[in-house]
Amino acid sequence: MQKIYFYNTRTRKKEEFRPIEQGKVGIYSCGPTVYAYAHIGNMRAYVFADSLRRMFELIGYDVKHVMNITDVGHLVSDADDGEDKMEVGKKLEGLDAWGLAEKYTKAFFKHAEKLHIKKPHVVCKATDHIKEQIEMVKKLEDADYTYIIDDGVYFDTSKFAEYGKMAKLDIEGLQLGARIDSAGKKNKTDFALWKFSPKDTKRDMEWDSPWGRGFPGWHIECSAMSSKYLGEQFDIHTGGIDHIPVHHTNEIAQSECASGKEPFVNYWLHCEFLSLDKDTKMSKSKGDVLTIDSLEEKGYSPLAYRYLLLTSHYRNPIKFSFDSLKMAKKTLRKLQKHILSIKKNAKDIVALSDIAIKHKENFLNAICDDLNTAKALAELHAVIADKDITDSEKYELIKYFDLALGFDFVNMQENKDIDIPAEILDLVAMRDEARQNKNWEESDRLRDKIIGLGYELKDTANGAEVRLKDGNI
Ligand SMILES: [Zn+2]
Numbered sequence: 001m002q003k004i005y006f007y008n009t010r011t012r013k014k015e016e017f018r019p020i021e022q023g024k025v026g027i028y029s030c031g032p033t034v035y036a037y038a039h040i041g042n043m044r045a046y047v048f049a050d051s052l053r054r055m056f057e058l059i060g061y062d063v064k065h066v067m068n069i070t071d072v073g074h075l076v077s078d079a080d081d082g083e084d085k086m087e088v089g090k091k092l093e094g095l096d097a098w099g100l101a102e103k104y105t106k107a108f109f110k111h112a113e114k115l116h117i118k119k120p121h122v123v124c125k126a127t128d129h130i131k132e133q134i135e136m137v138k139k140l141e142d143a144d145y146t147y148i149i150d151d152g153v154y155f156d157t158s159k160f161a162e163y164g165k166m167a168k169l170d171i172e173g174l175q176l177g178a179r180i181d182s183a184g185k186k187n188k189t190d191f192a193l194w195k196f197s198p199k200d201t202k203r204d205m206e207w208d209s210p211w212g213r214g215f216p217g218w219h220i221e222c223s224a225m226s227s228k229y230l231g232e233q234f235d236i237h238t239g240g241i242d243h244i245p246v247h248h249t250n251e252i253a254q255s256e257c258a259s260g261k262e263p264f265v266n267y268w269l270h271c272e273f274l275s276l277d278k279d280t281k282m283s284k285s286k287g288d289v290l291t292i293d294s295l296e297e298k299g300y301s302p303l304a305y306r307y308l309l310l311t312s313h314y315r316n317p318i319k320f321s322f323d324s325l326k327m328a329k330k331t332l333r334k335l336q337k338h339i340l341s342i343k344k345n346a347k348d349i350v351a352l353s354d355i356a357i358k359h360k361e362n363f364l365n366a367i368c369d370d371l372n373t374a375k376a377l378a379e380l381h382a383v384i385a386d387k388d389i390t391d392s393e394k395y396e397l398i399k400y401f402d403l404a405l406g407f408d409f410v411n412m413q414e415n416k417d418i419d420i421p422a423e424i425l426d427l428v429a430m431r432d433e434a435r436q437n438k439n440w441e442e443s444d445r446l447r448d449k450i451i452g453l454g455y456e457l458k459d460t461a462n463g464a465e466v467r468l469k470d471g472n473i
Contacts, residue, residue, distance in 0.1 A: 050118055096204045144159070
């Protein structure tokens with residue numbers, strides 16, 4: 001089988017991947033906290049996890065991908081300070097916490113689908129797994145890792161000698177300089193396993209437990225659900241680099257102390273940040289967060305954003321700008337046009353030539369070398385430019401590469417996917433309807449919007465024709 005290498009945060013080394021069970025891989029990804037729309041930067045971690053899953057599928061692994069939905073317990077500060085994010089969100093929106101979670105879970109999956117992120121095999125909500133979380137806290141209590149103070153049940157990190165090892169935390173330094181933020185906590189790094197509901201307020205989400213009415217801490221959900229679906233030890237855990245010092249450090253502590261087995265996870269893979277450039281940040285300060293929907297409103301397809309993400313290695317930070325997105329859009333459009341013309345000439349073939357086989361090897365070596373999507377994309381461009389292989393061979397390779405890249409080149413349609421994005425066609429249809437109803441104000445408004453997005457309109461007897469303005473990409 002093809003060899004795979006990953007940079008493992010646990011060992012800080014690039015290592016060959018060896019699954020627990022031959023031919024199978026279990027992957028757990030920390031999912032979204034559903035109290036607001038996911039920002040485009042949040043979506044980077046899910047495109048990364050999707051590429052990882054696709055890579056394993058491409059080379060024939062039996063993959064089980066599990067992702068949680070944090071719909072309770074994630075406090076404003078990762079260190080158990082402040083309010084539950086769900087409670088903050090609901091106050092802003094006039095929904096209860098359940099309604100808020102439902103709204104933003106739906107929005108998350110809508111955005112994920114537009115980015116061609118495959119839905120994980122198991123999507124598990126924290127609120128559906130209260131029993132499992134309570135059971136895990138009980139196990140920790142029985143093994144004497146916990147203590148109770150006014151506001152909840154806490155994990156005593158001083159009892160776990162390995163605490164903070166992956167994150168290389170300076171525990172002594174932390175303790176010395178620390179203001180202990182929750183009254184009664186024994187160590188700065190101790191964290192809540194179960195929080196009690198405030199005495200004077202009724203929460204939308206609260207449950208009975210052996211320790212009192214309340215709700216689970218954020219970290220315990222990932223430990224309880226990953227072990228339920230993947231076992232007490234499994235192959236790969238993914239998340240953003242921001243999770244290393246607190247969330248993942250606490251997951252390791254809870255899981256290893258509850259099961260008595262280590263390591264909890266063999267390979268920890270962490271994705272870097274996407275930051276916004278100065279100009280883009282300005283629009284954020286006005287209160288609108290940059291989402292997949294807002295990219296579409298500005299005339300960028302979600303796939304152009306996927307392309308942009310794949311041009312960087314997941315362990316490199318990305319500085320997002322509309323200039324770089326525009327460049328990605330232009331390159332993807334060119335690529336799609338080339339592929340469409342190759343597809344027209346392609347015929348079924350029996351075997352690949354040596355040159356084509358070499359391209360395939362290069363692609364596999366790139367994608368299996370710590371998921372080097374940038375190098376893999378470069379190989380796709382090399383295939384398209386290669387004059388020594390036939391279009392039929394090229395199309396075979398493109399179809400194969402696309403299983404890992406996820407652009408669905410096979411099913412793209414010339415007009416819809418390349419020249420005019422679906423959202424522009426929708427606007428044109430809405431304008432046609434407004435014209436039929438003689439609603440001139442609305443039709444003018446829609447016309448201006450379409451033109452503003454870089455398209456030209458020509459009215460004909462059969463409705464409006466739309467095309468890209470010359471010079472625009
Ligand atoms: Zn998690």
